[in-house]
Amino acid sequence: MALKDVVAGVRNEEGIAAVLGILKQSFGERFQTGQSFREQHSHTTSYLPAQLPDGVVFVETSDDVKTVVRACAAHRVPMIPFGTGSSLEGHINAPSGGISVDFTRMNKVLSVNAEDLDCTVEPGITREELNTYLRDTGLFFPIDPGANASIGGMASTRASGTNAVRYGTMKDNVLALTVVTADGEEIRTAQRARKSSAGYDLTRLFVGAEGTLGIITSITLKLQGIPAKISGGVCAFPSLKAACDTVIMTIQMGIPVARIELLDEMQMKAVNAYSKLSYPEKPTLFVEFHGTEETVALQAEQFREIAAEFGSDEFRYTANAEERAQLWKARHNAYWAGRALAPELNGLSTDVCVPISRLADCVAETQADIRETGLLAPIVGHAGDGNFHVLMLFDDKNPADLAKSEAFMARLNARALAMEGTCTGEHGVGQGKMSYLEQELGSAIPVMRSIKKSLDPDNIFNPGKIFRM
Structure with missing residues (x-):
């Protein structure tokens, strides 16, 4: 993570004031501007500073989402989707202010097609809620990122986790989406068929877009039979x-x-x-x-x-x-066990991923770096796909300690990239890894910007994330 990437964007004060009035009239008590609500919807599970939205709207239907998007699009006001707030790279910060769109009330299972091993859900349902619902069907959803994240958030960050070596990541398990785009209309990216050659693969485009291209309103997922x-x-x-x-x-x-x-x-x-x-x-x-x-x-x-x-x-x-x-x-408690090594310090969990043939080299060099730098930083990895996490424990109030940790982070990412890996296997880019994405895919970023400008010309969907505009 890099603090330099957490910058304040330009605020549209006039537009924000207009949208606050529209949403208050449209949603009543389901729209909140109180300090505590705004703080709850801007926290990051890292040391990145919080950047608060100007209001929080609790949507309950796709029509609610359309209403929010149309109001914000008309006045060029940013929107930041919010699932459970468990993302790690500043995804839910509001660098230009705007509206946090809270999906916790859009948490229904819309359909289960047991014969086809798929289901359609609203984005606010968590993976544990979904698997509880599915228990009596003999089916389960296998992606387990550790946190009890929302399915919408997992799709947006292209999450994976401990089961990915067998069942793949979110990109492998999402069949279709419905998405509200910048014109306030809802599109469907695909049907339920297991394969298709019909047009651009819009499903894969929105999976992993981190809410920067549109707002997901439903997700159709592959399911698996519960193992005997x-x-x-x-x-x-x-x-x-x-x-x-x-x-x-x-x-x-x-x-x-x-x-x-x-x-x-x-x-x-x-x-x-x-x-x-x-x-x-x-x-x-x-x-x-x-x-x-x-x-x-x-x-x-x-x-x-x-x-x-x-x-x-x-x-x-x-x-x-x-x-x-x-x-x-031991594995399930790894994060909290690591934090308990030095409870007085802050914790920064980061990940990289390399081809599995380079995993031993990358982890060994990282361990040597940790020792030489004098950091307290345990390592845990999804070894089957070359993905590992480092939990750095440091004093975020001490500038020297913070600088040492950020320098280590830069070396970790450079090491993974030199081994033909990636700066993030499953956490996503958000704000914290923007500079590393530039190192990884620099020549491709202009293409990403072109897609962003085409689908979001006014930069209102989760601005200040993934790359700079």
């Missing part, structure tokens, strides 16, 4: 390279692992202390297999053999649900 059997296990390794080589071999052998998570030594020390566990404080892999009783047992045995080749400790494996939950306790 789930098993899991954990094993420690003598070195980070051995753990990463095990991951590479597992993927290359075609073992359909559902999750394969890497925790470094510092992270294992943190989770032992936080969760009162006694795992070896070594580089560790947590794995999970989905399938039938026979297939998960076979996959686990194949993984055990591969891990043993690379010198792993005993592979602790179980198909018992309670025991499996205990095994995964």
